[in-house]
Amino acid sequence: MPEPILSIRNLAVEFKTEDGIVHAVDDITYDVFPGETLGIVGESGSGKSVSTLSILGLIPQPPGRIAGGEAIFKGQDLLKLKKRELRRIRGDEVAMIFQDPMTSLNPVLRVGFQLGEAIKTHYPKERDGAVKERVIELLRIVGVPNPETRYDQYPHEFSGGMRQRAMIAMSIANSPSLLIADEPTTALDVTIQAQVLQVMKRVQEETHAATILITHDLGIVAELCERVLVMYAGRIVESGDVHTIFRKPRHPYTIGLMDSLPRLTEDEEWLHPIPGQPPSLINRPSGCAFHPRCFLSQGRAACLDEVPSLREIDGAGHSSACHYAEELRDRPSRFGAPVQAGGAQ
Amino acid sequence: MTEPVSRKPGHESEKIVAAGLEDTTVVAGLELEVRSQWSYARRRFLRHRLAMTGLILLIIVFGAGLFANFIAPYSYEQIDLNNILAPPTTFGHHFFGTDEIGRDYFSRVIYGIRTSEEVGVFVAVVSSFIGLIVGAIAGYYGGWIDNLLMRITDLVLTLPALAILLTAAALLGSGNQWRVSIILALFFWTTLARIVRGVFLSLREKEYVEAAKAAGSGDARIMFRHILPNTLGPIIVNGTLAVATAILVEAALSFLGFGIKPPTPSLGSLVVSGQTNPQKWWLTIFPGLTIVLIVLCINFIGDGLRDALDPTQRRIRA
Numbered sequence A: 001m002p003e004p005i006l007s008i009r010n011l012a013v014e015f016k017t018e019d020g021i022v023h024a025v026d027d028i029t030y031d032v033f034p035g036e037t038l039g040i041v042g043e044s045g046s047g048k049s050v051s052t053l054s055i056l057g058l059i060p061q062p063p064g065r066i067a068g069g070e071a072i073f074k075g076q077d078l079l080k081l082k083k084r085e086l087r088r089i090r091g092d093e094v095a096m097i098f099q100d101p102m103t104s105l106n107p108v109l110r111v112g113f114q115l116g117e118a119i120k121t122h123y124p125k126e127r128d129g130a131v132k133e134r135v136i137e138l139l140r141i142v143g144v145p146n147p148e149t150r151y152d153q154y155p156h157e158f159s160g161g162m163r164q165r166a167m168i169a170m171s172i173a174n175s176p177s178l179l180i181a182d183e184p185t186t187a188l189d190v191t192i193q194a195q196v197l198q199v200m201k202r203v204q205e206e207t208h209a210a211t212i213l214i215t216h217d218l219g220i221v222a223e224l225c226e227r228v229l230v231m232y233a234g235r236i237v238e239s240g241d242v243h244t245i246f247r248k249p250r251h252p253y254t255i256g257l258m259d260s261l262p263r264l265t266e267d268e269e270w271l272h273p274i275p276g277q278p279p280s281l282i283n284r285p286s287g288c289a290f291h292p293r294c295f296l297s298q299g300r301a302a303c304l305d306e307v308p309s310l311r312e313i314d315g316a317g318h319s320s321a322c323h324y325a326e327e328l329r330d331r332p333s334r335f336g337a338p339v340q341a342g343g344a345q
Numbered sequence B: 001m002t003e004p005v006s007r008k009p010g011h012e013s014e015k016i017v018a019a020g021l022e023d024t025t026v027v028a029g030l031e032l033e034v035r036s037q038w039s040y041a042r043r044r045f046l047r048h049r050l051a052m053t054g055l056i057l058l059i060i061v062f063g064a065g066l067f068a069n070f071i072a073p074y075s076y077e078q079i080d081l082n083n084i085l086a087p088p089t090t091f092g093h094h095f096f097g098t099d100e101i102g103r104d105y106f107s108r109v110i111y112g113i114r115t116s117e118e119v120g121v122f123v124a125v126v127s128s129f130i131g132l133i134v135g136a137i138a139g140y141y142g143g144w145i146d147n148l149l150m151r152i153t154d155l156v157l158t159l160p161a162l163a164i165l166l167t168a169a170a171l172l173g174s175g176n177q178w179r180v181s182i183i184l185a186l187f188f189w190t191t192l193a194r195i196v197r198g199v200f201l202s203l204r205e206k207e208y209v210e211a212a213k214a215a216g217s218g219d220a221r222i223m224f225r226h227i228l229p230n231t232l233g234p235i236i237v238n239g240t241l242a243v244a245t246a247i248l249v250e251a252a253l254s255f256l257g258f259g260i261k262p263p264t265p266s267l268g269s270l271v272v273s274g275q276t277n278p279q280k281w282w283l284t285i286f287p288g289l290t291i292v293l294i295v296l297c298i299n300f301i302g303d304g305l306r307d308a309l310d311p312t313q314r315r316i317r318a
Helices: A048-056 A083-089 A111-122 A128-141 A147-151 A160-171 A190-207 A218-224 A242-247 A252-260 A301-305 B012-019 B037-046 B049-066 B105-141 B143-158 B161-172 B177-203 B207-214 B219-255 B267-276 B282-309
Strands: A006-017 A020-032 A037-041 A064-073 A094-097 A178-182 A210-215 A227-232 A235-241
Touching (some): A020 A235, A037 A048, A037 A218, A094 A160, A094 B207, A111 A147, A111 B219, A128 A147, A178 A190, A218 A242, A227 A252, B049 B105, B105 B143, B105 B177, B105 B219, B105 B267, B143 B177, B219 B282
Parallel strands (some): A037 A227, A094 A178, A178 A210
Antiparallel strands (some): A227 A235
């Protein structure tokens, strides 16, 4: 196995609110390997964004607080870096793509200038001419037509898809080795989503950056990712490669997620949601946070009392945080019959 | 800089991407004019009749002040003993008449304009600068820094400006226009500080600020390169109006005899010379009207700028 580019160990992030302490991310551990695309899925408030924003120092502190853990990026712990050192990494070695391209570009500055800023922030000595050339090159890479004209335009002259392309161009401006895309297509309509996903795929092929893709769209995960983490209530409940997760999910929550997707091939009157509500992160249910909504638990004591830890099952890097994951082994998946251990490539 | 990303020739996905292009600049050969918010604002301003009238008049008046040494027929100190308290006449080129020691009033008013515009512009620039820095820091950092700076601002706002100016002038004696300007500037920054703070408070939560942070920009860079351009509208409007207020306050101070030391003429002190000779109307009317004209013009320009720079307004006034 190659050396991971980012290793997160026991990361915990809390937010202090008037009602109590919100445990947004609780003791999560994962690795990102060079060149791979890791998907993080989960419903709103499951801590998927916070888990990545916090390692870049992008959560407001206070009320946010990193309660523990480490995030080793290329040999240094990002959580221990000084503000200035972290800033040098942000946008250079690690870049982000944000959710809403409509508001992530500054309306009063020309797009070309903003992209140039991303470069000049880290390479202030770069000649203006070289920066401009590079920006036009970047716009071309992400498929913005007429980059020379577009360079001098303002964000309001860009459509949503074009803006997201510009944002992607900005994120790869300094050839980062880790790209974090926080719901990059959520704010776009479906046809534009497809185009932007194409662009992301292409950018990844060209930059070979490791990518963390945060989304709640399982379709995008299936399209782009090689490995998947499923998060629930601030914890990782299942992880594994994308085929394994889709073909033989071993956590009741993952199964619930898959079942909640509408099927195009069948005539269905109703959707199949997971019963109940997402848990409060202030008073999390005891034991397994998912037990009140779980079809498998059936009130068994272990689910109520013991916090299940993420443990490897079936080998091949497939882990699940369910006490009774083995009972799911023979359950047929919606996405094809269970395959041999190790997943199909 | 790191290696530029290479483009593979004949890339597969390029075709797919290209198929989905929506290019608004070239649609069937139709070129759309690229227009920035500034060019919209410029157009709106140029169509604002009152503001344009104000601007043209102000350019004439301020131009006269700026080039006073070329335009004024006499120096402001030159005494013509043959024509003491002469009424306005073209004779001897005393267009505005002469004062009680025979100095040409037209020249004195023009030099007075120069003093007033120096005071106005200096106060506006310096106070805008202070207000901008204070407001930006308070709004961007928030917390105790914001609290401290805003309480200082409140304190300055509660001070009775005129009383303190009079005290300062009485203690220091009346001085040249720069000293008056500096004192005025130290009072005038508060409104702008509050405006800028408000804008920064709301803009620092914007996603593009977060995006700039994620791109590794430092605080100063975010404040002055990313947020500041969004606040220029109110700063420009407020700065313009500050020129008018400063001119008025300076005139009031000089009127009370605590402003600019004679013989340097200032519009306020010129108005006073009419007090001693009430029947010599030209001594009051000309400098007085000049003040009114300048302040009126500036306020019209300010209104025009406010309308023009309001981004919610797309309508171009006919």
